[in-house]
Amino acid sequence: MLEIKNLHARIAEDGTEILRGVDLTVKPGEVHAIMGPNGSGKSTLSYILAGKEDYEVTEGDILFNGESILEMAPEERASAGVFLAFQYPIEIPGVATMTFLKSAMNAQRKARGEEELSTPEFMRRVKDKAGELQVTMDMLKRPLNVGFSGGEKKRAEILQMALLEPSLCVLDETDSGLDIDALRVVAEGVNKLRSPERSTVVITHYQRLLDHIVPDVVHVLSKGRIVKTGGKELALELEKNGYAEFVGAAA
Ligand code: ADP
Numbered sequence: 001m002l003e004i005k006n007l008h009a010r011i012a013e014d015g016t017e018i019l020r021g022v023d024l025t026v027k028p029g030e031v032h033a034i035m036g037p038n039g040s041g042k043s044t045l046s047y048i049l050a051g052k053e054d055y056e057v058t059e060g061d062i063l064f065n066g067e068s069i070l071e072m073a074p075e076e077r078a079s080a081g082v083f084l085a086f087q088y089p090i091e092i093p094g095v096a097t098m099t100f101l102k103s104a105m106n107a108q109r110k111a112r113g114e115e116e117l118s119t120p121e122f123m124r125r126v127k128d129k130a131g132e133l134q135v136t137m138d139m140l141k142r143p144l145n146v147g148f149s150g151g152e153k154k155r156a157e158i159l160q161m162a163l164l165e166p167s168l169c170v171l172d173e174t175d176s177g178l179d180i181d182a183l184r185v186v187a188e189g190v191n192k193l194r195s196p197e198r199s200t201v202v203i204t205h206y207q208r209l210l211d212h213i214v215p216d217v218v219h220v221l222s223k224g225r226i227v228k229t230g231g232k233e234l235a236l237e238l239e240k241n242g243y244a245e246f247v248g249a250a251a
């Protein structure tokens, strides 16, 4: 599904190298967690997967279903089935959340040569999923993310994900700023999407999200490299001992 090979990347503007040889293979149906200290390059990795242009890949490759996506524009990646939920969801003033969701779904359908959804069918799908994620009709009428609380933004993000049914979901710090109830709602939303065909990469600094979204594999990213890989118990170890060991090791 996803194969990251010796990925090196830097900030386009000033040439600072952030990723220094990341290797990661995620098979269909698997949930991988990427943990690591602040500043280790976790968000950078998610931006590069999304195709954000502020970064330059200098070495290595990213394969999605066996094909390199490095030359693909962000929209192409999205319609190919890659979904990124960002640490800081962007606000879209002037566009109602509902309208945004409909255009996102239809853009994806168009790229795949599928017909546009009828309004009733779209409404049916949105209402169905919005209810599960506690996204209210009021939120759907408001501009996307504008004035949303941290929890509302994350729930809206997962709603988008649920509607687009991506084959690869990447969640960057989806737990940040969430209280325990919002965390549970978001985690349930993500868990509902788990399937043998779909892969998920959960990026998180803290272990607590992984109590709710239980990963098959846990990786530690430190200074732009994966320095340790283990099972779900690795997350508990990190919770107990912190990242000091890895910060030192990669220096
Ligand atoms: P993490 O998500 O693990 O906390 P980031 O990927 O956000 O780490 O950042 C890794 C490092 O790269 C940090 O030192 C950060 O300051 C730097 N960095 C990331 N993106 C940029 C950018 N666009 N401009 C300048 N520095 C950046």
Ligand code: MG
Pocket (backbone or CB within 6 Å): 038, 039, 043
């Ligand atoms: Mg950070």
Ligand code: MG
Pocket (backbone or CB within 6 Å): 042, 043, 044, 087, 173
């Ligand atoms: Mg980050």
